[in-house]
Every structure is written in C-alpha cells, then in structure tokens.
Amino acid sequence: MRWVRKLVKMIGVRFDWFNASNASLSHMILQRISFLIVLVCFHAMLAGISAMASGSEDESAAIIGSKVADFTLDNCYGKPVSLSDFDDRHAIAIVFLGTECPLAKLYGPRLTDIQQRYADRGIQVIGINSNTQDSLTEIAAYVHRHAIGFPMLKDLGNVVADAMGAKRTPEVFLIDREHKVRYHGRIDDQYGVGYARERDAEPELTRAIDQLLAGQPIGVPRTEPVGCHIGRVKAIEATGEVTYTKHIAAIFNAHCVKCHRDGEIAPFTLTRYDDVLGWEDTILEVIADNRMPPWSANPAHGTFANDPRLSQRERELIETWVDNGMPEGDPRDLPTPPEFIAGWQMGRPDEVIKMRDHAFRVPAEGIIDYQRFVVDPGWDEDKYIVAAEARPDQRSVVHHILVYVIPAGERREDLRQVVAGYAPGSPPMVLTEGVALQVKAGSKLLFEMHYTPNGTEQDDLSYVGVRFTNNENVRKLLRGRLAINTEFVIPAGESHHVVSATYDAHTEENLISMSPHMHLRGKSFRYVAHFPDKTSKVLLDVPNYDFNWQLKYVLAEPLRIPRNTRIECTAVFDNSESNLTNPDPTKPVRWGDQSSEEMMIGFMDTVPVNDDF
Template sequence: MSRLGFVVLALALFHYSSVDAADAKSARGLGQSVEPFTLDNCYGKAVSLDDFSSSKAIAIVYLGTECPLAKLYGPRLSKIQREYSKRGVQVIGINSNKQDSLTELAAYVHRHEINFPVLKDPGNRVADAMGAERTPEVFLLDQERIVRYHGRIDDQYGVGYSKERDAKPELTLAIDSLLNGQAIEVPETEAVGCYIGRASEIAPSGDVTFTKDIAPIFNNRCVSCHRDGEIAPFTLTSYDDVLGWEDTILEVIADNRMPPWYADPQHGTFANDARLSQKERDLISTWVDNGMPEGNPDDLPTPPVFAEGWQMPQPDEVFAMAEKPFTVPAEGVVDYQHFVVDPSWQEDKYIVAAEARPDQRGVVHHILVYVIPPGNKRRDFRQVVAGYAPGMPPLALTDGVALEVKAGSKLLFEMHYTPNGSPANDLSYLGVQFTDKSNVRKRLRGGLAINQRFEIPAGDDHHVVDATYVARRDEKLLSMTPHMHLRGKAFRYDVRFPDGREETLLNVPNYDFNWQLKYVLEEPLTLPKGTRIECTAVFDNSESNLTNPDPTKPVRWGEQSFEEMMIGFLDTVPVEDEF
C-alpha cells in the first residue's frame, strides 16, 4: 500500500439480486451488485466508482500490462469508450496483478493510448470481491451497479489464435441491449487470457527453490524468448519476473502450449526437441504449490548469454527486406507480406551461414527468405536461404556443405507479423556469409513433398491431402518442416524404403499455423535412391476451426494465409561428395 500513496478501499462483499448464493459461483457475477470502491490510477490520483454515478452503464475490465490479449484489446476498449461515452457509458480498467508496478501501468496507458481510467488494485481485493480471474475480463454494470454481462470483449482473439473473420462484438451488443432496455441475448461468455497474478496466500516452504531448481529450467527452455526485447509477452529472467505468472505458466505447460513443440513423441528423435521433461514439469508444479520459495542467491546458475548482434559469424553482406519499413498495425490480422530484393550477384554464391534478423522483435513472428532463380518470377520453395522464428538458430553449415545460389538470383522475404497492441515500423534484414567453391564438397538441398492441386470443401473438418517426395540419389535427411495455413489441422511424414521397410518419421497431430517449426533429426537418416517420403496433411475448413477465415467457401492453393498450402519441406545432403 505504501508504494501507491493514498489508496482507499471501501469494499463490501457482493449482494445478490437476481441470483441466490447457491447459484453465485456458477453465475460468476451475473446479477450481483458491485459495492463502491476507491483505487489510485497510475498517476496516484484516487478514482471512485461513485465518481461515475451518472453513467448509465459501466464496463469494468481487468487488464494486465504484459498479457498479449490485454495489449491487443487496449485500443479496442478505447474505441468503445469514444463511441459510447456520449450515450452515458464509462469504461474502467483495473489492474490487480502483483507483478505490474505503477510505472509499468503508466507505460501501458501511454503506449496503447488508453482514454479511460486504469486503476491499481493492491492485494487484488477488488478482483477477489468481483470474482475476476483473467485479463482481459469484463463486468458490465447497469445504472444500479448490477452485473448484467460478464466475459470477453469479443471473440476475435483467443489463446494462440486470431480469427480472420469478423468478430462477434459481445460487449457492445450487451451495451446496446442494456441502453435500449432490452434483455441481453448472451449475458455470459468465457473470458480467455492470462490469469490475474494474485498475491500468494501460501507461505514459501520446501526444498524446491527458484535459485536451485527453477531458474535452470527457465534458462534452458524459456528465456531465449521470455526476455527483454523478444516476442514473448513477459520475462522469466529473474525471481521477481516470475512472481504473478505462476498460474499462467502452469496452464500453458499443462496444455502443452509452451514450450512450443508439436511432434508426437512416439515417432522420431529430434535435436531441437523443446519439450519439458516430466521431472521439470513436476519441479515447477511442486515449487508453485509450496508458495514459490526463492532460495539461496548463491545457488543461482550463470545466466545464459545471448548475442546482442549477429548470432552467426560477421556476415559478408547484409540486405534489408525493403527500401522503407513496413507499418504493423496495433491490432487485427496481417496477411503474409512479401518483399523482393535484388542482391545483384554476378556469380554463383556458396552460402555457409545465414541469419534472418527481425528489426521489431515484438511483432515479427517468423521470416522466411527464399531464392527466386534467375529468369523466374516465383520463389523456389526448395531454396530457403534463412528462416527466423522465436528461438530458432541461424543457418550454419560445416564440413564442406554449402547452399548454392545461382548468379542473377533474387531474394524473397516472406514476413509474418503479429500485432501486439501498439503500431510498429519494421525493417528486417538478412545477413549471409560465403565460401569459395573450392571449399565445397556437398550442396545443401531443399526437398519438397508438395501438392498444389487440391480443393478443401466448405465446412469439411477433416480433408486429407497427400504428397510424395522421391529420393533421386543416395542422400541424408537432416530435417523436416510441415507447412500449411490457417486451416491446417495435422501433418505426418512416413518413409518407405526400397527394401520395403516403413516407418513414421514425424507426426504433428495438432498443427499450429503460428509456429512454423523445423524438426531437426538427432541423427541424419540415410535415404537410399528410390526412397519415398509420403506426407499426409489434414485440413479443417469448418466453423469449429476458430482461425478459419470463411468456412462457407471451398479453399485452394494460394500465397496468402486465407488460402492454403500443402508442403512437406525437407533438408538433405548427398551421401557422396559432389565436388
């Protein structure tokens, strides 16, 4: 309380009007009366619910400064405030996260141009009284301060997805009904987002501590993305960083959303397997259950060191994706952006290292840089110079292996942006390092199992598309990368050797468009000439696919995310030397 200066809390438990106590838990706030409260805003000024006694409706929204959905919905809530203020509607934001300081709250207000009061709820007492659990989560009050709508703002954004089709504006529909004296058609929806970081009621105890047991796990598995300047929504680099995020961490681990890894463990062994072990999961769960003891600072492991500049050796050439930055909007869905760059290479190039580097890491989800061969207008899907996704290392080839790019080739940057609530101007770039042809023994080859002739029927939730790759020589398979768009549901690689042996190399039963993962084999697999790799993709073009732009239309091959692709990428090298 002392950090906030003057804070007054005039709180009472809810009184029930249209629901009785037995139904209160299931109703989750509907029909309950919210008693007056007074909280400080981010500038230390006391703001009371009674200050808005003349308002016909009040939307109380719980927000967090680092929650991805709270960031995305900040501008949208400001728009609601602008459009409905003349009709007597007031939006009030409340931050109950113990991990969010007043400075961070003020930065959130300025960064997202919030035009309504955002208040700090120390000790999450207002949140507890109202039964709030998530950020963002809305409680719409009528003039008598009775909760008439509870849940989400609309259905466009969810955990791990963004709908491309128009959102259903549940909050504004509820406001309109309330102002018009009509019954709210859907008075309750499910609030999705981050858990509110509540003050712990459990005294820290036990032998499992952050410094000794948990910090090594986060350093090895998480902080490559969960650190300052990276795309992850919050940092995990210190004990104080973690406090308040424990419930969200447990949820994403239990749901297998984090760390991102979608390969079925029954098939294949991969060098870049990001999964937590069962021991690591149990340690994190035990630590949270025991009140999250910090432990002895002397037990802290040496923090990982991340390159501030190039992760690859100093590049011989650097290419920006365009002449001027691309503006990423604060919210919404951004289709893939494509930029063609002419490197003016007058001779064949042999690339041994390449790194695609995002300029604005907070909004760049992934980058793929393809080769457009001389005399062609389209990219060669078999030649990917470099790729970037959170946590992905740069291309580094050794032992006489190089990527050959013919003279006169151009480069195509494919950019996938994810808005984070604030507009950004991005000018990402590529660095490459060459070697002389005399040093090259083998060329890195990109293989494809690709099918461009398909049509996914409207409403079909399990449409199968197949494609095959045939080894034309003896070669070694290094990695596999399944690629589909928003209707992608599952992807599998099966191999059939010339001697009749068969096995599944990779199975991705729950494909996620947001994570374009490359699965690197722990040991390269020899593919004798004539070996067939059969790829099977499953698409969901139904209404139940929340990311589906339009389930009423059939879908064919196309460049944009609202169209579809079916590609099983492979990286191979020949068994024998070529030079």
C-alpha cells in the same frame, strides 16, 4: 487443479509406504485393496472433473445479477477514483487488464474506441489492474504506450478482483445504474490464446451495451473470458526444498528465457525471480496444455536436436515449487545465466541485405497477412552460402521470417531454396565440412514476413546476413526437397479433409530436417518413409498442427535415405466452424499464398551421401 496434483502425490506416498511395510501380504489382497483405492479415486476424479466442467459456467451464471459494491482505487498517477464517481452514467464496463498480457495489449486500443463511441450515450469504461507483478509505473507506461482513453486503476492485493470473482485479463463486467452485472465475459471473439480470427469479431460487449441502452434483455449475458491469469497475492507461506535459485531458474534458463527476455517476442520476462511472481498460474496452464515450450512433434516418432520440451521431472519441480508458495532460495545457488549474442550468432556476415529500402508499418492490432518483399542483391556470379541468419528489426512483432530464392528469369520463388529462416529462439544456418547452398547468378531474394501486432504501431525493417565460400571449397550442396500438392480443394464445412504428396529420392542422401507447412486450416501432418526393402518408418508426426509456430524439426542424427525411397506426406485440414482460426467455413479452399488460402508442403533438407561437386 492443484488439489488434484496434491492428491496424486499423497496417494503415491501411501502406496510406497504400504508396499514397503506390508510386503508379506498376499498378492491377491494387495490387488483387491489397490482396486478399491483406484475405484474410489476414479469416482472422486469423475466428480472433480464434472465440478470443474460446470464450475466456470456456474460461477459466471452466479455473477449475472449480482451487485458490485462501491470501491475506491488509485489510478496510475496515484489519484483515488471511486466507482460511485460514475453514478451519473447509464452503464459502466469494468475491465480487468494486465500490462504484459498479449490480449490485454491488443484490446486496450479497442476499449478506448468503445469509450469514445459510447461516451455521449452515458457509457464509461474503467480498467482495473489487479496483477501483483504490475507496478503503478508499469501501468502508466501501458496507458501511454497504448493511448488508453479511460481510467486505469490499481487494485492492490487483488481485493476488488476477489470481490467480483475476476480471474483473467482481459475480463469484462458490464454493470447498470444499480451496479448490477448485466454482462460478463470477453470483449469480443476476435483474439484468443494462440489465434486471431481472420473475420469480423462478434461484438459481444458492444451488443450487450446496445441492448442495455435500449432497455432490452441481454441476448447473450455470459461468454467465456480468455487471456492470462490475474497474478494474485498468494496467502501460502513459501516453504519446501524446491527453490527458484536451486531448481527453477535453471529450467527457465534452458527452456524459456531465449524468448522470455527483454526485446524478444514473448509477452513477459522470466530472467529473474521477481519476473516470475504473478505469472505462476499462467505458466502452469501453458505447461499443462503443452503450449509452452512450443513443440508439436509426437514423441513416439523420431529424436530431434532442437526438441525444447520440459521433462516430466522438470514439470513436477515447477508444480511443486508453485504449490509450496514459490520460495526464492539462497542466492548463492543461482546458476550462471545464459549469454545471448547481441550481434550475429553466425559470426560476421560478408553481406547484409534488408527486406526493402524502407520500413513496413505494423499496425497496433488486427490481422496482418503475409507480407512479401522482393530484393535484388545484385549477385552477378554464382554464390556459395555457408552461413545465413535472418534477423528481425522489431522482435516484439516479427513472428517469423522466410527468405527464399527467386531464380534468374523467374517470377516465383523456388520453394526448395530457403536461404534463411527466423522464429523466436531459432539458430542460424551454419554449414560445415564442405557443404554449401548454391544460389545462381542473377537470382533475387523473397522475404516472406509474418507479423503479430502487440498493441502499438511498430516500424520494421528486417534483414538477412550471409557468409560465402569459394566454389573450390565445396564438396556437397545442401538440397531442399519437397513433397507438395497444389491441386486440392477443401470442401466447405469439412472437418477432416486429407491431402497427400510424395517425394521420391533418386539418389542416396542424408535427411537433415523436416518442416511441415499449412495455413489456418491445418490440423495434422505426417511424414512416412517407404524404403526399397518394403519397410516403412514414421519420420515425423505432428498430430496438432499450429499455424502460429512454423517449426523446423532437425533430426538428432541424419537419416540415411536410400535411392528409390518414397517419402509420403499426409496433411489433414479442418475447414469447419469448430476450427477457431477458420476465416470462413462456408467456402471451399484452394492453394494460395495468403493465410486465408491454403498450402500443403512437406519441406525437407538433405545432403548427398557422396560428394557431388
């Protein structure tokens, strides 16, 4: 795609020159020349798109049947290992891996299991790391951390990756005794970018191995590898005025490093120049796909205080910098790095409550449904909370936390009362100006935990901190509002099933934030306010809902909601096979707590306009 960006930039320059130097030409001639240029570019673009659409498939087809030349690479301990060392094997699975790629972390243990299951049948797994950003020390740490049971080799200068046409981590090349590629693609379809299927994986690699050992044709010789780009050594000389120190570091500091730093859930760090090298293709891909920074709101509706998106100018700076070979620049131009509070962001809490009395073991891989832990904080009087902060114990596997109130005498949580929530980069709840969250005496707390395995077992004991005030200091109570529908049935195979719910404002209040909530079949979500004067306004539109990012959308300015306003929430669900995260498209789906079931909730936070306490 870089040639497309360069062509667009080149055309832009030419139009600027033409308009400045030939202003005397007639408007008609300009229109016709512009039309011809656009027509030529349009045909070129169509040809490029066609080539790109078929390029990946054509390249993979050409790989099948090709012969892999012998190579010798050092393993992670510096010992040379050759492909020919395994000539006595019936077949060899060559897998390209990276130390920080989330999918490579998850599939490392699975590949070890394949090696152990097939070793006595003459199958050998070989891992190759071609990333310029991964050192031998880091590869050795990956081997130990994930208990890798097959050779891991370092491909300096990505020579073998280039020779074999490898592009991603993980990416598999299954070769036979003659070193001919018989299968190329992914290990299985369990994990992808941003999702994990809640069903048994299609065992594509092991199925190909079984067919090869049985002397049968490979039924599916090609699948599409999914994962991070291999961090290749660049042949481009670093040039240009856009540099890391003067331009790019500030962008990463503002939008990325709150998650992409040591100890956080993001898969690699972006705090230094050397951290970025090798990740540039992956960075460009996730920016182009609008996967990072995570944000799902349609910009046509609403302005939000916590909008993390890159501006068009920032996107262009990153693209230009990568295109120009990523010059580092003058160290004196480096901006002051952001400071992250190691302790409590909200200040010292009055009380800290753990999610339970012992840690929860997060497995190395697989699907973990919501974990729900009930805690009795022993509150024998009403509490007025002015600050709350949920904190993960193991940040690398805790995706998000929600802490609900279970009212005294009740068995279920009150969905309208959320004490605290955590997602990577989220701020704590801090209330000011006499606003507080009231929790009645005898209430319990429910910790709802969402974990994402990262390839190694982790023991997590997350917690929440709260700070209180006296009731005489409270003027207004923070109110949780809901538009909720629990009576729906999503038909099996239905790709566009609409469910709606409403909230009616019985008093005048200020809307502070909105949080749409669905599970794995969620497709889109929209909030629309219908005001008493018969006018309507879209408050929030999420056209591509992503279960992986349970986002709260905080309005830049509170919105006055008059009495008798109706807020309508409309959710769309996809229960079809085309939904990659769908656990089972053959079954109808109803309301339920677990992610294999569904929910339809439009969460809202409001504060009364007038004092109510």
